[in-house]
Amino acid sequence: MANVLSKENRPIIALDFPGKDEAVDFLRLFPGEELFVKVGMELYYQTGADFIKELKRAGHSVFLDLKLHDIPNTVYRAMKVLAKLDIDMVNVHAAGGSKMMEAAVHGLEDGSGTGRSRPAIIAVTQLTSTSEEQMKTEQLVDRPLQKSVLHYALLAKRAGLDGVVCSAHEAGLIADEAGSSFLRVTPGIRPEGHATDDQKRVVTPKEARKIGASLIVVGRPITRADQPRSAYQKVLKEWEMGR
Numbered sequence: 001m002a003n004v005l006s007k008e009n010r011p012i013i014a015l016d017f018p019g020k021d022e023a024v025d026f027l028r029l030f031p032g033e034e035l036f037v038k039v040g041m042e043l044y045y046q047t048g049a050d051f052i053k054e055l056k057r058a059g060h061s062v063f064l065d066l067k068l069h070d071i072p073n074t075v076y077r078a079m080k081v082l083a084k085l086d087i088d089m090v091n092v093h094a095a096g097g098s099k100m101m102e103a104a105v106h107g108l109e110d111g112s113g114t115g116r117s118r119p120a121i122i123a124v125t126q127l128t129s130t131s132e133e134q135m136k137t138e139q140l141v142d143r144p145l146q147k148s149v150l151h152y153a154l155l156a157k158r159a160g161l162d163g164v165v166c167s168a169h170e171a172g173l174i175a176d177e178a179g180s181s182f183l184r185v186t187p188g189i190r191p192e193g194h195a196t197d198d199q200k201r202v203v204t205p206k207e208a209r210k211i212g213a214s215l216i217v218v219g220r221p222i223t224r225a226d227q228p229r230s231a232y233q234k235v236l237k238e239w240e241m242g243r
């Protein structure tokens with residue numbers, strides 16, 4: 001798989017912008033810097049593959065966050081296409097099951113061809129906006145949230161995935177059970193003193209690293225800040241303090 005842990009595990013910036021212009025304006029604030037960015041559904045559905053290629057040409061690492069969740073054959077075929085974008089990381093929902101996750105890995109391998117490493121692939125466990133109460137009432141899952149997350153992580157590992165998306169709260173447990181090389185990519189990150197919002201299970205960058213996150217994903221605290229560049233520096237500093 002692509003080496004996503006190079007360049008000192010920089011925080012991944014979620015480019016959750018409505019279109020290319022806004023994303024480009026944001027990236028202009030970081031001249032010459034090679035960032036690790038996440039392109040999600042909103043931006044990808046607007047800009048498509050061309051913008052991903054531009055980001056790669058500019059030297060950025062790209063996590064394409066489309067959270068695939070469909071029957072194995074459909075996911076296999078979609079991953080085969082995505083592998084050609086030369087992205088660094090993609091994801092699926094673990095709830096799609098082991099056969100779907102295996103198909104996703106095979107799709108990436110077949111799409112990458114020989115001589116090129118496939119993108120890293122991680123599985124979303126329970127979203128960081130999900131609470132235990134919601135799991136009970138809406139998913140009818142009557143188990144502790146941590147158990148569900150760990151179960152999905154081990155399922156993903158057995159299916160050949162490289163890691164999971166989870167809250168930092170579960171990162172240490174997953175490292176213990178699935179091994180430290182199994183990636184724990186953690187959104188729901190809020191720097192010290194930041195206001196709360198729709199994210200339920202939030203952690204500071206420093207705490208996330210201490211607990212066992214391999215990589216953190218940060219969106220609005222940086223992209224919606226009055227001074228995005230200094231907000232990024234603050235996140236980076238807090239992340240480094242957690243080492």
Ligand SMILES: O=C(O)c1cc(=O)[nH]c(=O)n1[C@@H]1O[C@H](COP(=O)(O)O)[C@@H](O)[C@H]1O
Pocket residue numbers: 014016040065067091124126127128129165166187188189199217218219220221
């Ligand atoms: O897969 C993800 O990236 C993801 C999974 C999850 O459980 N929670 C979660 O917040 N995310 C993404 O991480 C980013 C977090 O953004 P902020 O809440 O603005 O920091 C968003 O782009 C979400 O789509």
